[in-house]
Amino acid sequence: MPRFLARRPPVVVALCSLWLVLALVLALGADRIAPFGYADQSLLQRLKPPAFLGGDPSHLLGTDGLGRDVLSRLIYATRASLLIAFCGTLIGSAIGTLLGFLAAHLRGWVEEAVMLMVDFQASMPFLIIALAILAFFGNSFELFLVVVGFYGWEVYARLTRSLVLQANAQGYAFAIRTLGVHPLRIYARHVLPNILSVLIVQVTLNFPELILLETSLSFLGLGVQPPQTSLGLMLGEGRNYIATAWWMAIPAGIAIFLTTLSVSLLGDWLRDRLDPTLQAAKD
Numbered sequence: 001m002p003r004f005l006a007r008r009p010p011v012v013v014a015l016c017s018l019w020l021v022l023a024l025v026l027a028l029g030a031d032r033i034a035p036f037g038y039a040d041q042s043l044l045q046r047l048k049p050p051a052f053l054g055g056d057p058s059h060l061l062g063t064d065g066l067g068r069d070v071l072s073r074l075i076y077a078t079r080a081s082l083l084i085a086f087c088g089t090l091i092g093s094a095i096g097t098l099l100g101f102l103a104a105h106l107r108g109w110v111e112e113a114v115m116l117m118v119d120f121q122a123s124m125p126f127l128i129i130a131l132a133i134l135a136f137f138g139n140s141f142e143l144f145l146v147v148v149g150f151y152g153w154e155v156y157a158r159l160t161r162s163l164v165l166q167a168n169a170q171g172y173a174f175a176i177r178t179l180g181v182h183p184l185r186i187y188a189r190h191v192l193p194n195i196l197s198v199l200i201v202q203v204t205l206n207f208p209e210l211i212l213l214e215t216s217l218s219f220l221g222l223g224v225q226p227p228q229t230s231l232g233l234m235l236g237e238g239r240n241y242i243a244t245a246w247w248m249a250i251p252a253g254i255a256i257f258l259t260t261l262s263v264s265l266l267g268d269w270l271r272d273r274l275d276p277t278l279q280a281a282k283d
């Protein structure tokens with residue numbers, strides 16, 4: 001795979017981008033594109049095979065145990081999983097970046113407190129924390145979004161603190177500071193744009209991890225709850241039918257695999273293009 005990527009990176013980038021654009025179009029236009037509602041049931045149509053295996057042509061990917069159209073549920077599930085991953089990434093990156101800036105600017109006990117929280121978060125398996133919170137406080141979509149949003153914040157905090165400390169030690173930040181410019185303006189107008197490329201790369205690396213986290217929690221029954229749907233929930237519902245009605249789970253698994261792979265490969269590509277240390281090493 002690495003040699004293939006080295007020989008033909010434009011092809012790989014184009015295919016990954018095409019898949020992500022397709023997933024985004026399906027997510028945004030789910031209400032118009034899906035042939036059925038994700039909760040529409042018909043027990044007379046339960047466990048029908050896909051159309052290419054002799055099933056009903058109106059159900060291209062077959063139906064599940066309640067007669068719901070698998071293709072429609074897959075489209076809505078893609079929207080739900082992408083929404084959760086996007087919101088979670090946004091929350092985690094915002095919290096971690098803010099704490100990283102505070103630690104680098106205030107230093108002292110604030111920095112020690114932030115780094116202590118970072119070390120505590122990094123030492124605990126997040127899946128166990130999420131399971132405990134969702135099991136204790138109950139499961140709602142809003143709480144699930146908040147819990148997922150706290151995944152990975154410590155990486156952003158540690159990374160931002162390091163980058164801001166490096167920026168503060170450079171000449172341009174010191175020169176602007178001597179002019180009496182407010183620190184908030186320095187960070188917003190000069191420091192943040194210079195470290196933004198590294199943070200964007202980290203976002204692309206964190207996004208597929210959140211998709212897998214949602215998949216794991218929903219598969220265990222502590223994520224998205226019926227009658228709503230998500231890729232992880234489709235996997236969980238189809239695991240008991242994997243030998244007799246594989247089309248209930250396999251499409252969702254393929255969607256998860258292709259989405260996480262595409263985002264990861266694009267993240268590696270962006271890192272190679274935006275990371276100044278890698279560019280300097282190549283030069």
